[in-house]
Amino acid sequence: MAVNVTTEADGVATSSTPRPRRVAKRRRRTWHLHLTLSIICAVSCAPVLYAILVSTQNNAQMINFDLTIGESFLANINTVWNDRALGGYMINSAIMAVIIAVGKSITGLLAGLAFVYFRFPGRWIVFFFVLVTLMMPTEISILALFEVTYDLGISGSMAGLTIPFLASATAAFLFRQHFANLPANLSEAAQLDGANPIQFLVRILVPLSWNVLGALIVIEFLYGWNMYLWPLLTVSNRDNQVVQVGLATLQQSGEGQMYGPLMLGALIASIPPILVFLALQRPFMRGFAMARDK
Structure with missing residues (x-):
């Protein structure tokens, strides 16, 4: 049950809702914004993550679009x-x-x-x-x-x-x-x-x-x-x-x-x-x- 507290000071009435309930309402209103930003961040980071993955692979793994970490990282570092x-x-x-x-x-x-x-x-x-x-x-x-x-x-x-x-x-x-x-x-x-x-x-x-x-x-x-x-x-x-x-x-x-x-x-x-x-x-x-x- 929601609890509303009403106070009056100097003729001004103010109403406050418990903080956890206000936070929950704010999150429900902005969930689509967080989802959109999460998708944008994932799309932006995907090329970097793929580059890190390819940097550990040899040519055969990269051409075959292998999404596992390769074993050629040290050889690539040496090159x-x-x-x-x-x-x-x-x-x-x-x-x-x-x-x-x-x-x-x-x-x-x-x-x-x-x-x-x-x-x-x-x-x-x-x-x-x-x-x-x-x-x-x-x-x-x-x-x-x-x-x-x-x-x-x-x-x-x-x-x-x-x-x-x-x-x-x-x-x-x-x-x-x-x-x-x-x-x-x-x-x-x-x-x-x-x-x-x-x-x-x-x-x-x-x-x-x-x-x-x-x-x-x-x-x-x-x-x-x-x-x-x-x-x-x-x-x-x-x-x-x-x-x-x-x-x-x-x-x-x-x-x-x-x-x-x-x-x-x-x-x-x-x-x-x-x-x-x-x-x-x-x-x-x-x-x-x-x-x-x-």
Whole structure:
């Protein structure tokens, strides 16, 4: 039997139902939502689970669509880590991704500072051309970038892999919008305290931008980690190659297509981006929430 309790205080009547009964009613109303979300999660996780399963199998088991755990996991590990040296590729990719993420963050901060707090002729025209580059994919300028890096003698090196990508229109736009929404009197207060623009950026703007900075670092790290076409075109030395190109070498061997090592290599290569996202998950989500609120 349901028990209703009615109280009156200051002329206001309130009614309360026992908490277990309210929880049960809420669950009955939202069961279809939980079911839908469970199905979506199962469908989303199915490819990853299947990749984990295939990473333990040999070609025969995979072709026969065997859904049992295979016995070739150690052999696949040996192929991926020792024969194809995926660990070295991952180190190169990690260095490249960190340099690109840090470089784009620094140039984005400086660009946002210039577009918001500096007054110079043609400021909006320059900002317009920066935005235009957002609509230009890297593939359009890749041949020109190759010629420039080759003429400078840095083609195929880590400098050649990273320097052409240290500036980002996305980062400039993101920080410009963020700085424009900060109180305008911050700059005036810093000037009264005798701070120069760099001190104003480091001491005031950067501490107020950790969430946006965290979101940008995650995005740009993933961009650098997943880069494939540019390293494939410029790097000829295997020791300097990156992980995405290294994964392509797992597709073929003397025995033909190698499904187990390929899946295992893809799973191992996905670990660093996942760790970066988990480390910066809170500022990443807050940064996007701030962008949505604005």
